Amino acid sequence: MSDHPAPRPRPGLRAALFGLVVAFALAACERPDPLQTQRLLVFGTVVDLSTWGVAPRDARAAFDAIDTRLRQWHADWHPWQDSPLARANAAFARGEAAALTPELVTLVQHAQAAAQASGGLFDPAIGRLVELWGFHQETRPAGPPPAPAAIAALVKQHPAMEDLSLDGTRISSRNPAVALDFGGIAKGYAVDRAIEELRGRGVHNALVNAGGNLRAIGTKDGQPWRIGVRNPRGEGVLAALELRGDESVSTSGDYERFFDWQGVRYHHVLDPRSGFPAIGSMAVTVIAASAEQADIASTALMVAGPGEWLGVARRLGVTQVLRIDERGQVHMTPAMAARLHFEVQPAPAVEVTTEP
Template identity: 35%
Template sequence: MPLTSPRRRGFALGALACVLLPRAAQALDAGRAPVQRSSAALMGTQVDIVAVHADATLRAQALDAAWAEMLRLSEMMSRYRSASQVNLLANAAGGAPLPVAPELMAVLQQAQGVSRRSGGRFDATVGAYADWHFEPGLPARVPDAAALARQHALVDAHGLQLDPSRGTARLARPGMRLDLGGIAKLPILQAGLRTLATHGVTDALINGGGDVLCSGTLQGRPWRIGLRDPRAPQQLLGVLALRGGVVAASGDYERGFDYAGRRYHHILDPRNGQPSQGLRGLALVAADVEAVNGWGAAMMVAGLTQSQRWLREQLPGVEGMLAEPGRVWLSTGLQGRLLPA
């Protein structure tokens, strides 16, 4: 198995969504398929898998395959891996197009689509704002305005040039870089869930830092996903019962630092290189990843009013929770589905 000993432990609370397992599922319910939990660090966060299947050997093989597939894709799309395809594109920026894997091409096409539909509130080329560091253990530092202004000239969604027929991609100008943090994680988690199903485990859930994907049920019961209150992250707004689907969460407190009385976090506004100030956090609920992928970052930048408009006009079938410092707004459909915490 490519990952060394995934840690098997309880769930960490993710960004704005968490998985709630009833006590009956912590042990084995009599007459029901066993529940196995597996955890590992991946994509800069903790990823947890819950797999339900009666055959222990098949279940273990499915978990190994899912971890291997998610690791393969995360290393392909990470800007922190020097040999990743994302970094190869950055190193070749301004030069000839490079071949990219079909999985990366699909993510880049999604990025272009969300950038266009959001009016640039999402832009995968924000990787050019390279002086920000939000990783744990690094000293807090705010880039100076002059550096951000220089880097802003390299943030341009039109500079990401794709040729799907040839399977190639190109960044138009030297210095351009990609940051797929707002759009690659959900497809990677989806690939893990799909791999589990391919190996026969169709009742499963994956929680990646608060982004939750699930299929089937938990021993015949719906999966229970708690939505955290972005204004008070240790409290829940309520619980969703799902028999398949995705809860995609974004927030300003999971990766960041406080400096001189202000909160700085990892979701950057492409227009100025500063951390977004539109929303404190959000959660989007849909039947499939494609419906919501990339929109969390766009909404964090755009703010409440524009995000409400997108949910009404551009994102059919998507329900949302949007939080400002002073209030939380729930779409009508989500109000009807959210159970007491």
């Protein structure tokens, strides 16, 4: 205690000061929540939008605008229901050209670049294979798996993004086996456009998450956005990641869409080389600069498998990867290991790789 106590305010003044403190506290209660959130069940998935420090009315307007765009894209990009993309797929089979929306043209261009960069491990031209396996429907995929001969016949035709030619908004394919299914890029692309929409409205602290494919900008009250990585086996959360600034995360796994047949799991991430579900990994989580890059990379690395994934990560310019192999062993690149925190006890043994 100080030897020289501060001059004592008059009791009335002190009461007024306390009153002021209480009034401030009450005023703070009436302030709207700086965290505004909206959950949309669109795009065939769950889309969660969060903003920090934005007035509720402005956040609502931004969420509505994003909702409208997502619904439009879902209608335009559906590979099998009547849509511009479905009509293009039908035209490829007939050897004809078709018209695309400007957004679909951009998506095709991005997918072509990604297919090339990933050495064909990510290639949305394998829509016929997805259909053959039954993973295109929103209903439950079910066994038995397709006849190996039918799979082999499609693989032999080698449908690839490089078969497609764009002329303005017209698209044609020199390979009738090509059918586009943007499952491995559409969510990432849409998340990036949603972030653009928010930024265009002056929002600089936000999180957009489309079915586990997410991008965070800014912070939440100066704190990082906290992301849980789901456990690929068992329940709950395996690990936590803190995102600050502008970063994206995406996970590809064998547990989202799959069926079990005679003791074997067949999942929806197909390897264009074999025509069968990718082997060697349960899940791959990637942190990247954009949601689209993270989406593409997580799919390509899931397909790449044990021997190749680090090399593919290097080619895709991705340095932060968590991979859980088919035995459940956790592998991480050094940059991912430095920031990922396990939420399970005891924490699993980790094999830290060399830098990609």
